[in-house]
Amino acid sequence: MSTTGTDIHKAAEWLHKGELVAIPTETVYGLAANALNTKAVVKIFEAKNRPFFDPLICHTYHIDAINDYVKSVPDWAAQLYKYFAPGPLSVLLPKKSNIPDIVTSGLDTVAFRIPNQDMTLMLLQMVDFPLAAPSANPFGYISPTTAKHVDTLLGNHVPYILDGGTCNIGVESTIVGEEHGKITVYRLGGVSVEEIETMLGKVQIVSKSSVANAPGMLDSHYAPRKKMYIVSDLAQVETSENASILSFDKKYTTAKNLILSPNSDLSEAAQNLFSYLRMLDNDTSTNTIYTTLVPDTGIGKAINDRLVKASYKK
Ligand code: TXA
Numbered sequence: 001m002s003t004t005g006t007d008i009h010k011a012a013e014w015l016h017k018g019e020l021v022a023i024p025t026e027t028v029y030g031l032a033a034n035a036l037n038t039k040a041v042v043k044i045f046e047a048k049n050r051p052f053f054d055p056l057i058c059h060t061y062h063i064d065a066i067n068d069y070v071k072s073v074p075d076w077a078a079q080l081y082k083y084f085a086p087g088p089l090s091v092l093l094p095k096k097s098n099i100p101d102i103v104t105s106g107l108d109t110v111a112f113r114i115p116n117q118d119m120t121l122m123l124l125q126m127v128d129f130p131l132a133a134p135s136a137n138p139f140g141y142i143s144p145t146t147a148k149h150v151d152t153l154l155g156n157h158v159p160y161i162l163d164g165g166t167c168n169i170g171v172e173s174t175i176v177g178e179e180h181g182k183i184t185v186y187r188l189g190g191v192s193v194e195e196i197e198t199m200l201g202k203v204q205i206v207s208k209s210s211v212a213n214a215p216g217m218l219d220s221h222y223a224p225r226k227k228m229y230i231v232s233d234l235a236q237v238e239t240s241e242n243a244s245i246l247s248f249d250k251k252y253t254t255a256k257n258l259i260l261s262p263n264s265d266l267s268e269a270a271q272n273l274f275s276y277l278r279m280l281d282n283d284t285s286t287n288t289i290y291t292t293l294v295p296d297t298g299i300g301k302a303i304n305d306r307l308v309k310a311s312y313k314k
């Protein structure tokens with residue numbers, strides 16, 4: 001059974017012992033272990049029931065700390081870190097041999113990010129190793145944005161949950177790397193493509209990578225157990241007693257309806273997304289969820305990516 005609390009020293013103690021700790025970040029909660037300790041990292045895969053071919057993201061508190069674990073930080077990456085770290089950005093860099101292969105699923109790159117969450121930054125400074133941390137949810141399910149979410153589904157697997165409140169971005173980090181000389185976005189996330197392009201010029205976006213067969217890139221992910229359908233016009237939905245609507249900014253009076261952002265604010269919608277999906281998934285009177293895509297701009301692209309991957313596939 002896990003304990004939930006705000007004791008950073010206790011969190012560091014568990015990590016030093018090779019145990020798991022759930023950590024708050026600005027994106028989603030992570031399930032963390034000492035990235036340099038293979039046995040500890042195996043516990044992450046076991047707790048999440050995650051396939052070993054899905055690589056983990058490593059977290060540190062400062063760019064200088066990343067240099068100990070990667071062979072080089074190219075200029076474009078240094079530029080991105082300079083503007084977006086700490087923040088919701090993960091960069092794929094050529095790894096040194098001190099990062100165990102299990103962390104990267106045998107790939108020769110490792111993803112590093114500096115989370116923008118005060119407690120976790122303090123924790124990262126307190127330990128002398130990076131933290132490998134995927135989102136703290138069972139594999140394929142909706143990512144957690146509160147300590148309670150972590151406790152509900154992974155409480156039996158993690159001794160300590162560090163409670164940093166609700167995650168204020170709400171969707172995962174943007175993953176950027178270089179493929180055949182092109183700056184490539186592998187996962188849409190908290191830093192928008194537009195922001196990256198302002199700095200680096202046109203980038204390519206791939207949802208299926210040739211460098212990794214990673215489930216973050218699978219067609220189905222972040223998924224509720226209930227069937228969810230994306231429709232173009234929610235007003236047209238034939239709502240039955242057991243259908244619920246997850247809308248962006250409008251209210252549809254015909255059914256149970258959660259509104260991601262009544263003010264049409266995409267950041268607010270991102271912050272509410274996973275919580276609301278969980279609420280509907282846990283609602284005993286909902287069998288089916290109907291939703292619609294949000295404006296496909298800025299963080300809206302990351303929201304739409306999650307909605308598409310969470311929706312029902314035949
Ligand atoms: O916001 C986030 O990034 C959160 C918080 C906890 O930091 N973490 C997160 O981790 O979303 P996770 O495991 O749910 O997603 C990690 C994804 C993998 O599924 C894979 O797509 C990609 O990161 N990834 C990690 N290392 C990679 C590598 N070396 N090459 C290609 N993709 C990689």
Ligand code: MG
Pocket residue numbers: 134135143
């Ligand atoms: Mg995940």
